[in-house]
Amino acid sequence: MAEKKRSSYISAKESRRITKFNRKVTKKLEKERADSGKDPKLYTTVMKDPDNIVEFDNVCTYFFTDVGTVKAVDGVNFNIPRHSTVGVVGESGCGKSVTSLSLMQLLARPSGQTVGGEIRLNKGDGTAYNIVNTPNSVMETLRGNKISMIFQEPMTALNPVFRIGEQVNEVIELHNPDMSEEEVKKRTLEMLELVGIANKEGVYSMYPHELSGGMRQRICIAIALACSPLLIIADEPTTALDVTIQAQILDLLQNLKDKLNSSIMLITHDLGVVAGMADYVVVMYAGRVVEKGTADDIFHHPAHPYTIGLMKSKPVVGQKVEELYNIPGSVPNPVAMPDYCYFRDRCEMTCDKCKGEYPPEIRISDTHVVSCYRYFDKGTVLGTPKTVNVEELI
Numbered sequence: 276m277a278e279k280k281r282s283s284y285i286s287a288k289e290s291r292r293i294t295k296f297n298r299k300v301t302k303k304l305e306k307e308r309a310d311s312g313k314d315p316k317l318y319t320t321v322m323k324d325p326d327n328i329v330e331f332d333n334v335c336t337y338f339f340t341d342v343g344t345v346k347a348v349d350g351v352n353f354n355i356p357r358h359s360t361v362g363v364v365g366e367s368g369c370g371k372s373v374t375s376l377s378l379m380q381l382l383a384r385p386s387g388q389t390v391g392g393e394i395r396l397n398k399g400d401g402t403a404y405n406i407v408n409t410p411n412s413v414m415e416t417l418r419g420n421k422i423s424m425i426f427q428e429p430m431t432a433l434n435p436v437f438r439i440g441e442q443v444n445e446v447i448e449l450h451n452p453d454m455s456e457e458e459v460k461k462r463t464l465e466m467l468e469l470v471g472i473a474n475k476e477g478v479y480s481m482y483p484h485e486l487s488g489g490m491r492q493r494i495c496i497a498i499a500l501a502c503s504p505l506l507i508i509a510d511e512p513t514t515a516l517d518v519t520i521q522a523q524i525l526d527l528l529q530n531l532k533d534k535l536n537s538s539i540m541l542i543t544h545d546l547g548v549v550a551g552m553a554d555y556v557v558v559m560y561a562g563r564v565v566e567k568g569t570a571d572d573i574f575h576h577p578a579h580p581y582t583i584g585l586m587k588s589k590p591v592v593g594q595k596v597e598e599l600y601n602i603p604g605s606v607p608n609p610v611a612m613p614d615y616c617y618f619r620d621r622c623e624m625t626c627d628k629c630k631g632e633y634p635p636e637i638r639i640s641d642t643h644v645v646s647c648y649r650y651f652d653k654g655t656v657l658g659t660p661k662t663v664n665v666e667e668l669i
Contacts, residue, residue: 297339301385312410335391343610350660362553370562391663423499424508429491433483440479466497489520561617568643578645
């Protein structure tokens with residue numbers, strides 16, 4: 276117990292050093308972001324594959340806290356192809372939401388910063404925005420227009436003091452300044468109808484607290500889709516909804532994606548939701564992607580021990596068990612991550628190679644990639660996720 280206390284203890288001297296370092300590094304990063312707005316070349320890049328809407332290339336998002344640097348997302352690589360649904364799964368704290376917030380540039384700055392890698396958003400002309408360096412003035416034209424987000428909790432996502440109509444109107448007015456008030460209202464009513472609200476005129480004049488959870492979630496979807504974005508980020512879109520409403524919301528998202536020719540980045544804990552909706556699945560653990568592939572690869576041929584553990588912990592209809600399987604151990608301390616495989620201390624399938632450094636990404640089929648030494652001799656080694664040494668940022 277005393278040893279545990281010592282390991283988490285920070286002296287006043289160390290605390291002052293961390294605070295001074297955080298202030299210096301965040302000030303420098305904020306200045307670099309401000310300077311990037313002076314020249315579009317600094318935030319314009321080229322897509323590796325023009326058929327992708329978004330490419331996450333070795334993205335590192337860190338939080339500079341009072342106890343040290345938390346590497347919330349550390350070397351994440353995956354793509355979101357056009358007109359497809361990509362499911363991002365993993366336990367709480369694995370970096371799913373932080374990855375999406377990095378794309379939207381909605382991190383709690385200055386303490387939260389994307390310090391490395393590229394997030395490429397396809398412009399459609401062969402070039403792309405590098406979201407990591409894109410200034411706020413440009414991001415304001417992209418958020419809600421090209422990429423939009425359905426937030427996790429509809430009650431807190433909606434403003435309680437404004438009527439529903441005003442909140443949907445605001446997004447349309449912001450991105451379409453030439454539209455008249457009548458045209459904006461007409462578009463808002465069309466969106467309310469599109470998301471399955473029968474009494475659209477009545478709901479237009481209501482406040483959020485007058486609606487049920489399912490109705491509020493539909494309003495959040497209407498706001499997200501008001502400008503027909505290329506990418507919809509759905510962060511736990513069925514949280515706190517009952518099962519029948521969940522099914523309706525997911526069907527609605529799927530239908531709207533097809534209508535608008537959009538892509539969906541679906542963030543969830545629910546493997547059943549992912550199995551029913553996703554074309555591709557990305558499994559995250561402790562800020563890194565441990566496995567990615569098609570839904571068939573992940574659900575029928577899981578390779579990483581963590582993915583196998585997630586599948587085993589899922590209840591099966593008609594199968595009676597004394598207790599559900601749970602993965603032993605706990606996630607490593609995010610301030611002091613180990614230099615070996617993050618899952619090794621919880622893994623039941625370790626081999627001799629696991630004693631070495633963090634495993635590289637290994638391609639085991641055309642669509643299936645895993646970070647696990649058990650496949651080192653069975654696939655093609657692609658490379659290891661790159662972390663950023665924060666001391667070198669100053």
